[in-house]
Amino acid sequence: MLNMASVRSKICDFSDELTVKNLLYRDFFESFTGMQFQSDVGDGDLTSELIFKDAQNAKTEIVARESGIVAGMEEVECGCSGRLKCEILKKDGVTVKKNDVICRLSGELKLILRMERTLLNFIGRMSGVATHTARIVDKVKRIAPGVEVACTRKTLWGLLDKKACAVGGGCTHRLSLSDAILIKDNHLDALNRNVTLAISSCLTVSESKVRFIEIEVENFKEAMAAVRVFKKYQDEKKITVPCLVMLDNLSPDAAKLINEELKKRDLRKCIYLEVSGGINEKNMVAYAKTGADIVSMGCLTKDERSLDVSLEVKFQ
Numbered sequence: 001m002l003n004m005a006s007v008r009s010k011i012c013d014f015s016d017e018l019t020v021k022n023l024l025y026r027d028f029f030e031s032f033t034g035m036q037f038q039s040d041v042g043d044g045d046l047t048s049e050l051i052f053k054d055a056q057n058a059k060t061e062i063v064a065r066e067s068g069i070v071a072g073m074e075e076v077e078c079g080c081s082g083r084l085k086c087e088i089l090k091k092d093g094v095t096v097k098k099n100d101v102i103c104r105l106s107g108e109l110k111l112i113l114r115m116e117r118t119l120l121n122f123i124g125r126m127s128g129v130a131t132h133t134a135r136i137v138d139k140v141k142r143i144a145p146g147v148e149v150a151c152t153r154k155t156l157w158g159l160l161d162k163k164a165c166a167v168g169g170g171c172t173h174r175l176s177l178s179d180a181i182l183i184k185d186n187h188l189d190a191l192n193r194n195v196t197l198a199i200s201s202c203l204t205v206s207e208s209k210v211r212f213i214e215i216e217v218e219n220f221k222e223a224m225a226a227v228r229v230f231k232k233y234q235d236e237k238k239i240t241v242p243c244l245v246m247l248d249n250l251s252p253d254a255a256k257l258i259n260e261e262l263k264k265r266d267l268r269k270c271i272y273l274e275v276s277g278g279i280n281e282k283n284m285v286a287y288a289k290t291g292a293d294i295v296s297m298g299c300l301t302k303d304e305r306s307l308d309v310s311l312e313v314k315f316q
Contacts, residue, residue, distance in 0.1 A: 011212050011242050011272060012150045012294055014175045015166035018159060020078045028159050033079055037118045048113045058109040058313050062123060064096040065308035069134045071167040072126035075160070076103065076119055083111060092167045093130070102309065109313070116311050124306035125157060126164035132304045133168030136284065140295060144288040147295055152276070154298035161301040173296060181205065183215040185248065188222075195225040203233065207241050214244035214274070223247060223258045224267075231270045242272060244294075249277035252286035259291035 020026045064070075070090045080086040084107035090096055102123065105112055137149045150171035155161040162172045174180050183198045191197050195215065202213060213230075217223045223245055230243040247255045255275050262268040274294040275287045287295050 011244065012148055012171040012173050013166070014172045014179060015163070017175065018163040018166060018172070020074055025159060025163075026078070029075055029078065032158065032160065033075075033118065033122075036121065037115065040117050041114050045110065045114045048110045052110055056109045057107060058112060059104065059106045060112055060314060061104050061312050062102045062120065063310055063312055064100045064102055065098060065310055067095070067097045068127050068131035068307040069168055070094050070096055070102055070123070070127050071130035071164045072122045072160070073103065075122055075126070075163075079115075079119065079122070080105065083107065084115070105311075112311075112313075120309055120311060121306070122160070124309050126160060126167070127307035127309070129161055129164035129301055129304050130168035131307055133165045133170040133300050136281065136297065136300065137169040139281075140284065140288045143285055147288050147293065149300075150274075150294050150296040151300040152296050152298045155301045157301075165300055170300060171294070178209075180210050181213040182246075183213075185216055185218065188216075193222065195222055196229050199226065199229045199233070203238055207239075210241060212242040212244055213239065214246055216246040216248045216276075218248055218250070220254065220258055220261075224261070224265075227262060227267045227271050231267060234270055243270065244272045244274055246274040246276055246296075247292070250275070252283070252290050255287065255290040255292060 018025055020029060071092050073088050073090065073092050077086050077088055084105050087104040089104065090100065090102045096102060105119075133149070133151070140147055140149050148171050149169075150173040151162060151165040152173060159175060162175060166172050174182065181202045183202065188195070188198055195217070199213070199215060215226045217226055226245050230239065230245075233239040234243070247258060250258075252275075255273075259268065259273060262271075262273075272294065273292040274296055275290055275292040276296040279287050279295060279297045280299045284295060284297070
């Protein structure tokens with residue numbers, strides 16, 4: 001197996017871009033937050049406006065109601081900036097236990113109550129994804145230390161889910177379609193499954209614009225054809241970025257056979273193997289043992305439950 005550690009940042013981890021310091025990510029976060037907040041508040045918090053006639057300040061705590069990995073704190077701090085005072089007690093990636101205080105918010109009570117559900121949703125959702133990812137990553141590392149676990153573009157909350165996966169120790173894979181070349185099944189179907197034509201069509205792009213080139217195949221024959229094409233263009237110096245072959249919806253036995261055959265034919269060193277499609281906690285052990293470099297799992301971001309968190313008011 002190739003040493004993924006040395007090329008992780010080039011192939012399947014774009015997490016350095018998932019920070020509010022990055023204007024593109026910040027714009028996405030603020031836009032997403034605005035929609036979430038507006039849909040929750042509507043024309044105003046009718047109950048709080050009726051009960052609290054005058055401006056009143058309060059101190060509050062956001063508390064974990066179960067153990068897990070905290071995520072979303074950079075986003076919460078950004079969302080509160082200029083409106084509420086936010087004291088982060090547990091940073092992203094920290095493990096919390098039941099009843100641990102994650103952060104403290106202080107400011108106008110009515111504003112805190114208007115923002116409460118949106119903030120709790122962010123912390124709960126992102127922490128839930130991070131917790132699930134951390135559990136998966138830990139199991140895979142114990143079984144196959146060199147294998148990376150990556151999420152997919154099957155997300156409910158877009159880049160926020162990708163960020164949460166990274167906090168949990170997973171890889172992000174592509175953040176958008178512009179990050180890398182990934183020839184998928186529909187591309188191949190439109191070309192009558194012509195692997196050579198599909199790959200050669202992508203050689204005109206400037207490699208400074210992509211971090212890797214990958215093709216999704218569905219059987220042994222396509223996998224072997226793809227690797228040979230990659231090898232040919234590598235030898236001709238027409239491809240210098242990492243090349244990946246995604247074995248999509250293949251059984252663990254089929255994926256293992258392809259890995260072994262590539263080794264026998266001295267073709268394994270020229271590519272990275274990714275297994276994907278229907279992988280979950282029940283079958284991930286078998287896929288981690290196939291010899292693949294990357295196990296990508298849509299369940300990390302599309303099927304996860306939120307971490308239980310709540311906000312408690314402590315009047316000043």
